[in-house]
Amino acid sequence: MAFPALARDFRWGVATSSYQIEGAVDEDGRGPSIWDTFCRVPGAVVGGENGDVACDHYHRVPEDVDIIAGLGVDTYRFSLAWPRIQPGGRGPANAAGVAFYDRLVDTLLDRGITPWITLYHWDLPQELEDAGGWPARDTAYRFADYAELAHDALGDRVVHWTTLNEPWCSAMLGYENGIHAPGRKDFGAAMHAVHHLLLGHGLAAARIRERHTGPLELGITLNTGHFVPATDSEADREARRIADGLSNRIYLDPLVHGRYPEDVTADLAARGVTMPVQDGDLEIISAPLDILGINYYSSHRSSGTDENGATTGEDGLPVVRSVPYGRPRTAMDWEIVPEGLTDLLTRLHDDYGLPMIITENGAAFDDVAEEDGSVHDADRTAYLVDHIGAVAAAREAGVDMRGYFAWSLFDNFEWAEGYAKRFGIVRVDYDTQRRTVKDSGRWFADSVRLTREAGEGTAG
Ligand code: IFM
Secondary structure (H helix, E strand, C coil): CCCHCCCCCCCCEEEEEHHCCCCCCCCCCCCCCCHHHHHCCCCCCCCCCCCCCCCCCHCCCHHHHHHHHHHHCEEEEEEECCHHHHCCCCCCCCCHHHHHHHHHHHHHHCCCCCCEEEEEEEEEEEHHCCCCCCCCCHHHHHHHHHHHHHHHHHHCCCEEEEEEECCCHHHHHHCCCCCCCCCCHHHHHHHHHHHHHHHHHHHHHHHHHHHHCCCCCCEEEEECEEEEEECCHHHHHHHHHHHHHHHHHHHHHHHCCCCCHHHHHHHHHHHHCCCCCCCHHHHHCCCCCCEEEEECEEEEECCCCCCCCCCCCCCECCEEEEEECCCCCCCCCCCCCCCCCCCCCEEEEEHHCCCCCEEEECCCCCCCCCECCECHHHHHHHHHEEEEEEEEHHHHHCEEEEEEEEEEEEEECCCCHHHCCCCCCCCEEEECEEEEEEEEHHHHHHHHHHHHHHHCCCCC
C-alpha cells in the first residue's frame, strides 16, 4: 500500500541495537556491559536469558545486510556497543571492535544502504557503572571521549549520528525502578542520571560537530510519551502535567530551550531532589539539533486518583496512574493507539519545532511460525499500516517528518522480557539462527516501494 504523503524526501529504514542482536559478548576484546552483569542477576530477565548469542549478528553481517537490502529500505539504524569500542569505558579504541563496525558500515554502503549510528543504546561499560554510572558526572565526559573515538573511526563514511537512545529508559528503568540494568532503585540518582545523560549528549554532539567534515545530521532519540488527561478533572489534568513533565519536558526543554521546566524542578524540590546543573551545562545541552528521533509504541490516559478516589498515594506523592483506553493490546500489553502518534508529533512540532524522524515503531505479537519459518502476522501488519498512516497524517498537517524506521529488523533480545517478545519484521529461529521475512516484512517492503513510486524522489 502506498502512503502518498510520505512519497518524497522521506527516509525508510529498519532499526536494531547492539546488545539486542550482536551476541559475541566475549569476542575481540569487548568488555562487559551493565547488561551482561544484570542478566546474571537471578530473576532480572525472564527465563534467565541474556545477550551472549542473541541473533549472532556479529558473525552474520553479509547475510543480514542482504536481508536489509532485500527489504528495499534506504537506511539501517544500528547502535555501536561502547564496550566493544572502548572496553572499560576509558582509554584508546579497541581496534578489533572498531573493525567490526568498519565492516558493517562498508557492507551497508556497498549495498547502497545509509548507515544511521546510535552511539548509546544502553550497554554502558560495567567499569563506568562501578565508578558511579550515569548518576555520576564523570560518565558524561567519558561518553564524549567515546563518541570522539567512534566518530574518528567512522565519521568519514557516516553522516547520521544519534547520541542517545531513550535516555528516559536509561535513567528511570535503570536507576529509579530497577527493571533494567544496572537495576538500581533511587529516584534522586535517576534524576542525576537524566542530567548527566543530557550533558553527555551535548558534549558528544560538540565533539562530533567540531571534527566532522561534509554533510552531517546529528540528533538524539527520545521515547516521548503522549499523555492525555483521563477526564477533565483537575486531578487528571495535574497527573497529565506531572507525567508529561517527567517523560517529555524534562528532556526537550533543556535540549531545545536551554532550561529545565520550572514546574518539574519545583516537583523535584518537593521530593528533596535538585538537578546537578553546573555553570554552562545548559548551553552545552541546548546546542542545535539537526533532527529529533522519536520512538513511539503507545499513548497514555493519565488519572490523578487511585482506584479508591484518593489523590495522594501512601508515599505522600500525587497519584499519577495510567488508565486504559480500552483498546486491543500487543504482546507487551501496550495498548494500540495510532492516532496518539499523530497528536504527539503535532504537539512536538508546535512546542519544539524540530524536524523529526520515527527512529522506532513496531509491535510484539505472539507469532506462530509455520514449518518453513513463515509467519502470517496480520496483527503486526495492521499495526504498521495504522502507525505509518499516523505519520502520514502528521505530515499532511504540516509536521516536518523526515522518515520512518521499523522496530525491529529482527526478533531480538527484548531486555528484561528476554526472547519471548518478538518485535521483528524478520523472524529469527534462535535454535538455528535462520532468518525468515514475515508477512509484515513483505508488506513493509512492498509499501516502501509503492510509496516511492507514488512520488518522484527518495531521501539520499
Ligand atoms: O526493544 C526496545 C528498544 O531497545 C528500545 N525501544 C523500545 C523497544 C521495544 O521495547
